[in-house]
Amino acid sequence: MTQGSANKAPELRRRKAALEAKLKELIGGSVKREDLEIEHWAEALDQLKSNLDRELTIERLDQQTRLIRDIQLALTAIEEGAYGTCARCEEPIPPRRLDAVPWALLCVRCQSEVEAAKDDAEPLFRDAA
């Protein structure tokens, strides 16, 4: 009888429920496709604002896509029993970090190293225009 792992089950179920709720919220409230269409404003200023809105929408959609992917990966990790372990250095991710970011796949150190390295990462959203 492994008491330790038995005690982790309710916590994992709680994390899983939180992740699934977040995923549902994200997919349900996705940015509408129509928001991406270019509007032809007469006023140059409005045009500028429209372009800016569009860029922000794309950026938001991009972040959302990443987040959805991370949540799906976290759910897979729960299934595989790998949840809560850094995918890069394989150290345990502190529960405090998982409370703040339940879909965290990396520890804080690896996360900041990865982010520092991916300054020129390719955009996910290429075919918007």
Ligand SMILES: [Zn+2]
């Ligand atoms: Zn790590």
